[in-house]
Amino acid sequence: MAGYIAWRLVSAVPVILLVTLISFSIMSLVPGDPAAIIAGATATDAEIADLRVALGLDRPFLTRLVHWYGDLLSGDLGRSILLQRPVAEAIAERLPVTLALGAYALVLTLVFGVGLGVVAAVRQNTWVDQICMTVAVLGVSIPNLWLALLFVFLFAVTLGWFPTGGYVPFGEDAVGALVALTLPAISLALMQVGLLARMTRSAMLEVLRQDFVRTARAKGLPGWFVVLRHALGNALIPLVTVMGIILSLMISGTVVIESVFSLPGMGRLIVNAIQRRDYPVIQGGLMLIATALVLVNLVVDLLYAWLDPRVRYAD
Amino acid sequence: MSALLAVRDLTVTFETTAGAVAAVDALSFDIGPGEFLGIVGESGSGKSVTALAAMGLVVAPGRIAQGSIRLGGEELVGLPERSMRRIRGRRMAMVFQEPMASLNPVMRIGDQIAEAIRWHEDVSARAAAARAVDLLGTVGIPAPAERARAYPQQMSGGMRQRAMIAMAIACSPALLIADEPTTALDVTVQAQIMDLLRSLRERFGMALLLITHDLGLVAEQADRVLVMYAGRMVEEAPTASLFARPLHPYSAGLLDSIPDIEIRRPVLPAIEGVVPSLSALPPGCRFGPRCRFAEPACTTADPPLRRFGVRATACRRDLDLARA
Numbered sequence: 168m169a170g171y172i173a174w175r176l177v178s179a180v181p182v183i184l185l186v187t188l189i190s191f192s193i194m195s196l197v198p199g200d201p202a203a204i205i206a207g208a209t210a211t212d213a214e215i216a217d218l219r220v221a222l223g224l225d226r227p228f229l230t231r232l233v234h235w236y237g238d239l240l241s242g243d244l245g246r247s248i249l250l251q252r253p254v255a256e257a258i259a260e261r262l263p264v265t266l267a268l269g270a271y272a273l274v275l276t277l278v279f280g281v282g283l284g285v286v287a288a289v290r291q292n293t294w295v296d297q298i299c300m301t302v303a304v305l306g307v308s309i310p311n312l313w314l315a316l317l318f319v320f321l322f323a324v325t326l327g328w329f330p331t332g333g334y335v336p337f338g339e340d341a342v343g344a345l346v347a348l349t350l351p352a353i354s355l356a357l358m359q360v361g362l363l364a365r366m367t368r369s370a371m372l373e374v375l376r377q378d379f380v381r382t383a384r385a386k387g388l389p390g391w392f393v394v395l396r397h398a399l400g401n402a403l404i405p406l407v408t409v410m411g412i413i414l415s416l417m418i419s420g421t422v423v424i425e426s427v428f429s430l431p432g433m434g435r436l437i438v439n440a441i442q443r444r445d446y447p448v449i450q451g452g453l454m455l456i457a458t459a460l461v462l463v464n465l466v467v468d469l470l471y472a473w474l475d476p477r478v479r480y481a482d
Numbered sequence: 483m484s485a486l487l488a489v490r491d492l493t494v495t496f497e498t499t500a501g502a503v504a505a506v507d508a509l510s511f512d513i514g515p516g517e518f519l520g521i522v523g524e525s526g527s528g529k530s531v532t533a534l535a536a537m538g539l540v541v542a543p544g545r546i547a548q549g550s551i552r553l554g555g556e557e558l559v560g561l562p563e564r565s566m567r568r569i570r571g572r573r574m575a576m577v578f579q580e581p582m583a584s585l586n587p588v589m590r591i592g593d594q595i596a597e598a599i600r601w602h603e604d605v606s607a608r609a610a611a612a613r614a615v616d617l618l619g620t621v622g623i624p625a626p627a628e629r630a631r632a633y634p635q636q637m638s639g640g641m642r643q644r645a646m647i648a649m650a651i652a653c654s655p656a657l658l659i660a661d662e663p664t665t666a667l668d669v670t671v672q673a674q675i676m677d678l679l680r681s682l683r684e685r686f687g688m689a690l691l692l693i694t695h696d697l698g699l700v701a702e703q704a705d706r707v708l709v710m711y712a713g714r715m716v717e718e719a720p721t722a723s724l725f726a727r728p729l730h731p732y733s734a735g736l737l738d739s740i741p742d743i744e745i746r747r748p749v750l751p752a753i754e755g756v757v758p759s760l761s762a763l764p765p766g767c768r769f770g771p772r773c774r775f776a777e778p779a780c781t782t783a784d785p786p787l788r789r790f791g792v793r794a795t796a797c798r799r800d801l802d803l804a805r806a
Contacts, residue, residue, distance in 0.1 A: 379585055379587070382646075385539060385575065386570065386597070387572055387598070390563070400588050400589070475588055476588060480635075
């Protein structure tokens with residue numbers, strides 16, 4: 168197992184190197200002169216030239232690349248042109264918001280997605296199954312954005328149960344932070360819940376008709392125990408793949424949700440940076456998201472091994 | 483002798499698009515305490531369904547349509563799941579055909595045995611785990627403490643079936659049902675598993691219900707044999723009597739098709755034809771269309787099971803055949 172983990176970690180390194188290379192290359196890949204684009208139509212030639220030096224564009228590509236990697240190793244992602252501060256600092260400030268939102272939405276997705284799927288599978292072809300699957304289809308079909316707006320209108324504006332947006336740091340008020348993040352997290356989770364519920368249902372149906380489920384019942388174990396310990400333990404293996412996809416969808420989902428609920432997270436940081444052509448921030452954000460996706464896939468592979476001894480002990 | 487398991491008039495039906503078909507049709511039999519009964523028949527004869535019905539494991543679209551199953555006098559048909567659960571694995575246990583598919587691939591063998599003990603008896607996790615190791619030793623698995631930590635795919639087929647048996651006998655059941663326990667194994671391992679079942683039965687005084695398509699397997703060991711065909715019992719007899727003189731043409735056909743090492747035959751005799759579909763049974767005797775002795779009268783009515791002392795047969799020509 169330790170060897171497997173080590174091997175997976177090592178094999179993630181070239182992927183991350185490639186990802187950082189691609190993020191770095193953006194500025195050289197955009198058509199035209201990035202400095203001129205950033206400076207805007209009204210800028211003078213002198214201003215553009217200054218900006219070019221500030222961005223390091225006056226130096227050759229390879230020199231910049233070496234510097235970029237050097238800076239990266241020391242945690243320096245460059246300076247934001249618009250925010251007038253280090254990119255790493257801006258990200259460090261925004262990242263906790265996105266992580267909190269993502270974690271909250273992930274917990275909701277797991278609890279309700281797996282829960283609905285298991286209940287639907289156990290009560291296959293009954294009204295319970297119908298209701299679970301109707302909720303799942305609605306979740307998948309309704310766009311996050313529209314649902315988020317609907318939630319704001321109903322629960323925040325009309326009923327006043329939740330704030331319409333904004334963020335309270337956990338350090339200041341943990342309950343307030345949870346309340347503020349509830350609507351965004353539900354909006355972000357709902358589509359994933361639908362997807363996961365449907366996958367869980369089919370994975371469970373597949374496992375429930377296996378012989379070892381009958382063996383477990385023949386031992387005199389209670390039905391719920393057979394379902395949760397024996398059936399779900401096996402059904403989780405294919406669901407891990409789905410979880411990887413769901414996490415990727417969530418990362419892109421946060422961009423929209425943070426904008427709707429005016430949460431000061433990574434998503435909004437990157438959207439603003441794109442609108443204003445703030446390349447250093449785009450580069451840093453892109454690298455961070457790509458690295459996160461690589462790590463998600465790494466965790467998925469490790470989860471496989473943890474859940475399935477056939478992977479762990481395969482020779 | 484009061485029966486340990488008494489099955490009366492058991493009918494198990496399966497709902498199909500063509501209507502309900504009876505996989506087991508009005509079956510009655512007894513197993514005495516410590517007795518070894520073999521149920522023999524081809525695929526689709528209803529033998530496995532009978533075993534599942536006894537365990538209360540018939541699942542939709544199947545259901546027990548009528549009849550009674552009593553274990554030690556207690557009626558099991560219609561018993562609430564909660565009560566049935568306390569019987570399964572404790573007083574009556576089952577070993578299945580495919581040891582690989584029948585074991586949970588993501589749980590350690592020892593844990594799979596220990597959990598059966600923990601749900602039935604008030605023992606600590608540590609004690610249950612220790613007993614699981616002992617049981618693996620009892621069924622002849624070398625280095626049981628080590629094997630208890632293994633996963634099913636790390637064991638051979640024979641080992642897995644031994645582990646299944648250890649799991650089944652964990653709570654010393656009065657009745658062990660083995661459904662084709664050796665079919666998925668190669669011949670030498672088959673013999674070892676049969677020896678194991680026999681020695682465990684003697685050691686623990688369990689009754690054994692062996693379900694098989696292989697008459698040869700029950701020949702030397704079973705006390706009695708019950709032959710099933712298309713959901714019905716066609717013959718019941720003490721093993722020696724059945725082998726000496728079968729009363730039903732189907733049993734005779736099955737006996738003929740056992741290869742005999744003493745007799746060199748160019749072609750092994752087989753029973754012509756196949757088991758009829760349960761939704762399209764022939765008129766009269768269900769075995770009629772495949773029977774060498776069938777007469778026109780055999781197609782008019784399904785012959786009832788008639789008892790002659792310890793034997794029973796469902797053939798209207800049994801006496802002619804016995805004399806033949």
